[in-house]
Amino acid sequence: MKIQKLKRYTCIAILFGFCSINESVMLSSAYPWNTIEKGPYLQNVGKDHITIMWETAYATKSRVDYGITEDCDLFVEYAKKVKLHEVTLRPLRSNTRYYYKISCGFTTRTGSFKTAPNHNIPFRFAVYGDSRAYPDIHRKVAENILKVNPDFILHVGDLVNDGRKDYQWDSQFFEPLHDVIDHIPIFTSLGNHENNAQNYFDLFSLPNNESWYSFNYSNCHFIVLDTNKSYGKNSKQYRWLRDDLRKTNTKWKFVFFHHPPYGSGIHHGSDLKVRRLLTPLFRRYGVDIVFSGHHHIYERSYPIGSAFESKTTPVTYIIAGGGSGPLHKTSPNTWTASTEKINNFCVVNIDGEKLNFKALDTNGRVLDRFTIVKDKGKYQQYVKRAIPYEQIEFERTFPNNITPPVVFLKKGKRLVQGAVKIKNTFPYLVDVRIVWHHLNDWNLKPRQRIVRIGGKKTARIPFTFYSPKLNDIWPPPKFSVIYDTGLGSGRIAGNYLQILLPRELSCNETKTPLELDGRLKEPFWADASSANNFIQSDGSGLAQKQTIAKVVRSQDAIYFALVNESEPKNLSANVKKRDGNIKNDEAVIVSIAPHNDATSGSLHSKEDEIVYQFGVNYKGVQYDSKGKHKEWNGKWKSKTRINDEDWTVEMAIPYNVLELPSPPKNGRRWRINFFRSTRRPVEKSEWSTTIGSPLTAKRLGVLTMN
Incomplete structure (x- = not known):
């Protein structure tokens, strides 16, 4: 619990003796209008303690009646009046069923819980995450978790869609879990959608700093991390994790956090930073399974180990992100043992040296299962199925x-x-x-x-x-x-x-002024030479949607016209402001290197290398740049027009924008190129292939002044 929490107070149970019925009635009737708005729900269970939390409409005293029978003959009370109540009961007997009740006005809520067992007692836990979107689906997941009756639940993050919004905690998290977490404790980890909001730290009572923590349960050690905060090798979280793993010698070790190091969901992909920084620790210190979310899928990896590291063990990585978020498509990778686009949760049964795992959907159908046995001979069978992480990185x-x-x-x-x-x-x-x-x-x-x-x-x-x-x-x-x-x-x-290719284009001179309207009605356009046969930018062949570019010049400016094959219904553009990234719109860009004399093929100064770019999407939004300086803006004009089978654009670029003191003379050779992007189909094409170097002047075609 963070020190700065002002709204809630922890009460450590002290044995007060028997609580009479009259005392309870007097306490409740003092605030008959009050109601329990949230909870109760169980937190931070251990062998000798548990925390019970709930929220009331008005501030009142915190009181829990509890005991090993439904009579609840013990109680703990704190006189400070609060809305968000947090009561820790201690000391308790291990592996024991307790009953409890809380009262508020005329409302009484009852529940029960079981304390953690001693070493090697069999138990069961459930795992799921990403419950942030659809409460009805989350409720189905919760109902099925209830059917398997785990001893506790672990949530791998994204509990709600926006942790800063109070109402979402009720509708997306607490209400769907209402009939579950009043008698089954839940541990949580932070996802990106919690936004590190104070609501999270107020609503939960977790060990350590509540962002990252660990606890033991029977013969298992559980570690919860926060992959939204720094976990680099010099960070507090990394050092804490390393030290925690070093001193842990339990039979089983599990780690939970939100962002998966191995993920086949195509919406996010693997978190390579987590993979690079944290997975070596998991192999080195014998972590058995790592659970994550973020991808709204189910996925299990083969055990992932090392071909060259000594004294390391393979780790299985599981994504249980099907709590109710919008489902993602999945594309299996080398490491993928099982994956499915489906709402899901996981159940793990621990019995001494044996682990049984199942993944289930909201109908209780088993999606996947596997077993690990720590008996030496049988564990080697598990190890033999491992994939070296070195091979995954190579691929x-x-x-x-x-x-x-x-x-x-x-x-x-x-x-x-x-x-x-x-x-x-x-x-x-x-x-x-x-x-x-x-x-x-x-x-x-x-x-x-x-x-x-x-x-x-x-x-x-x-x-x-x-x-x-x-x-x-x-x-x-x-x-x-x-x-x-x-x-x-x-x-x-x-x-x-x-x-x-040796792309070349000639540029005629005209004395006829250009009327910018996108119609290409001036006679000089018919006589202008054409740049055609555009090539896909990846070099795979001719563009599906072709473009024809033309150029002429006057004494004041150079003119461009581009005719872009496309039906009007296929035109699409998102950029609405100048200098936005029109390269993903239906758009064209003209690249010019006017200071590069292609006749000699040499570059004489840094100025020679400058490539100016002038672009426009089909809606007429302009883009320009000078070399890598996208903030540069020149004064030039353009006009687009949509036709039945294409869209056209005319541009007029004054020579002074290109920083030329005078019009180019006959025989002068510039470097030039034309780029086209389409969204239906998704394609990028260009006249002169630049092979990924559109600002390298020598990769552009040649424009000769006639």
Whole structure:
């Protein structure tokens, strides 16, 4: 309990002796209009103590009558009048059923609880989380938890949708659990939706600082963490966790927090920071199961251990985030033993050296089950099913360490050289086979190669490509990388030969003024050369929705017109203010490097490298930047128009915006490119392939002034 809690007070039970019926009636009738608004609910159960909490409409004394029979012949009372009541009963007998009652006005609530057992007594606990959205579903989960009758419940966070809003605690949490937590204690952990609100710390009575804490129950140790707060190696929480694990020698160890280090829900993915910082401690200090939420799914991992660490044990990771939040789609990973998009909760039975686990849905159907036995021989069977975390990390990072070959197709040149680069960031050997396929009109030698890459080494695997005619180069060849680490094997597909094309465009001069209306009605547009055959930005082939770009110049400005293929019903844009991220809208962007003289192909100063960008979405919202400076704004004009089969845009960019002292002379060559994004279909395309470097001037096409 935090010191700053002013609304509630803890009362330690002192044996007052027998409480007469008359005393109870006098206490209740003193405030006949008062009512119990919340609770009672049970907190922080131990072998010799438990805390009972409830909330009343008006401030009144805190009193609990209790005993080992329903007569409740003992009581504890605190004279301070409060609305939120917290009474800790101590000392109590271990593994004993107690009865209790609280009174408020003419209302009396009764309940019972069982104290924690001594070492090695069998017991059962339930786990679930993410109960924040739909109270009716949460109520069904609670009803099914009640049927399995656990000794206590652990909640892995996101109890409500917004912990700062008082009313949500009633409707989303306490009301659905009303018939459960008056006789089954509940331990909770903080999710991101609690927002670290004071309501959480007021409403619950938990050990330590209530953000992270631990407790023993029978032959088990339970640790609850807060992954919303700092848990880096120098943080208080990390040091506390490490010290707590070091001094714990119970048969079973369980850890609970909100953000999963291994998660297959596509809405969030795995929390890689948790994985990097906390999972080594779990392996080192013998944690058996880690429970999380955040993903509104059920998922269980295979045991995850290490192929190289000594004196570590594998850990099973479970996501029990189906308490009632909107369900998420799931996509199984290497570590996934079982997963399902469904509302769920988990039940764990502990009996000495044996653990039985079940995951159930809201109809009581068993979704998954497994057993761990700590008997030496049988535990080894569990260990043999483990996946090395090193293999999981290799599979996660390896695709990003493959660099496709880049070839520059010059006019008249059919034979080009390129190489696949593969970096092995791990300390062990990796065998790799590269196989080319979907060649279309291309040819290459060899079509496959096998290499062995040493630990922490990079391999360069060369190939010779024979290109078809420029009109037939799309789509480019694909290649797959088949690998074997000795720990596991796999295949990575979907890589393409990256092609740089000699894109060139001419720019005529006109003396006819441009009327910006998006109609392209001026005669000079018909005579302007066109930039077409836009390519998907990932280099996979021609764009599904094509764009035609044209450019002309006057003595004052350079003009652009873009015709963008799309039906009006497919147009979509979210950005409404200038300089927003229109790259995810239906939009176009013109990139210009006017200080780069493409004739010599050299850059003479930092100024030469500047790429100006001018963009507009179909609604007419502008975007511009100077190099990486997105805050830069130039004075230029644009106008869009929506037509039956496309939308068009005209732009007029004065030379002074490009920081040019005079109009470009005939023969002057700029670098230029055109980018297009669509949302239906989702696609990004460009005229000159930049291979992820849109602000690198030498990757842009060439614009020649006629």
